[in-house]
Amino acid sequence: RGMMTARTLSSIELADDAARKDIEGFNRTEVPYEDGVTVVDLFRRRAAEGPDATCLVYCDKRFTYSEVDGITDRLAARIVSSGMKHGSVVGILIPRCEHMLLASLGVLKAGCAYLPLDPTYPEDRLNLMVKDSGACMLITTPELDGIISDDFKGVRMMTDEIDSLASGTADTDAVLPVLHPDDRFVILYTSGSTGVPKGVIFKHSNTMVTAAWEKRFYALGPGCNVTAYASFGFDANVFDTYATIISGAALHIISDEI
Numbered sequence: 001r002g003m004m005t006a007r008t009l010s011s012i013e014l015a016d017d018a019a020r021k022d023i024e025g026f027n028r029t030e031v032p033y034e035d036g037v038t039v040v041d042l043f044r045r046r047a048a049e050g051p052d053a054t055c056l057v058y059c060d061k062r063f064t065y066s067e068v069d070g071i072t073d074r075l076a077a078r079i080v081s082s083g084m085k086h087g088s089v090v091g092i093l094i095p096r097c098e099h100m101l102l103a104s105l106g107v108l109k110a111g112c113a114y115l116p117l118d119p120t121y122p123e124d125r126l127n128l129m130v131k132d133s134g135a136c137m138l139i140t141t142p143e144l145d146g147i148i149s150d151d152f153k154g155v156r157m158m159t160d161e162i163d164s165l166a167s168g169t170a171d172t173d174a175v176l177p178v179l180h181p182d183d184r185f186v187i188l189y190t191s192g193s194t195g196v197p198k199g200v201i202f203k204h205s206n207t208m209v210t211a212a213w214e215k216r217f218y219a220l221g222p223g224c225n226v227t228a229y230a231s232f233g234f235d236a237n238v239f240d241t242y243a244t245i246i247s248g249a250a251l252h253i254i255s256d257e258i
Contacts, residue, residue: 033212038179038204040108042246044069053222054250058098065248067166068102074165075106077174082137082155086111086177087184089133092232093117093126093140093147096256099159100232101241103139104186106162111177112137113184113201118233123147125189125197133187133199181205186238207242214243224249 015023034042047055051066063071084090090107092114094100100116107114115133117126127149130138137155138148145156185204189197220226226244228251230236244251 033209036181037208038181039207039211039242039246040179043105046246046248050222050248053248055245056098056101056251058253059255061098063098068105071102071162071165072106072109073176075102075162076109076176078161078165079107079110079112079137080174080176084110084112084137088112088137089115089135089187090137090139091115091117091130091133091135093119093138093144094159095119095141096232096253098253099162100228100253101251102162103159108185109176111179111183113187115187116232118231119144119147125192128197129189179204181208188233188235202238207238210239211243211246214239215247220244220247220249222248225252226250227252227254229254
């Protein structure tokens, strides 16, 4: 029998030079991005640079960047005037429609975090999310309003009010807050498959980084079209939505029928 030479595990090569070069390239992910700004800041910049570009499409409804900016500014002013403080949580219980962006962006501009509530979820789960998150306001429709129990004592706003803001004016006494990357952005809940669903808080900075990555990876820019097909309460919806509107691209919300 020959003598075996002892070798350390670290001396065994598992990849050749070519494979190692590929691995190092895959992991070279550090890229510059604008520090200290938020998704809202970049959206406003896009609205100023291309006000007439299409921003949002839902079925036969189309909104330019200028229109979305104006509607969401006025909605933010209405939310602030209703008593919401910087950092308050606003639940949004709506079917798939243009308000998935309009309501959410208006909430963010008001300095609040939004809680997306998918009406296909069980009522008990939706009520648990509203209570657990500490939501102080609910944006919904008359058809869905009854899902959230009377135990919720916060402000309720119907989406009809958002529609009326399309040609209206903002509350003149409402001052929109300055947003910070550390502010809360959205609260998403786990599936609850291992027990009670748990809320996960995304900050503006979290969303900014993921949106900037998606913008770069897919080379998004003016003239691009992006579909929003994921559930409103799913993280993929957050990433696709905000990567699109910081890029000057058009967000197409896919209807339930499709």
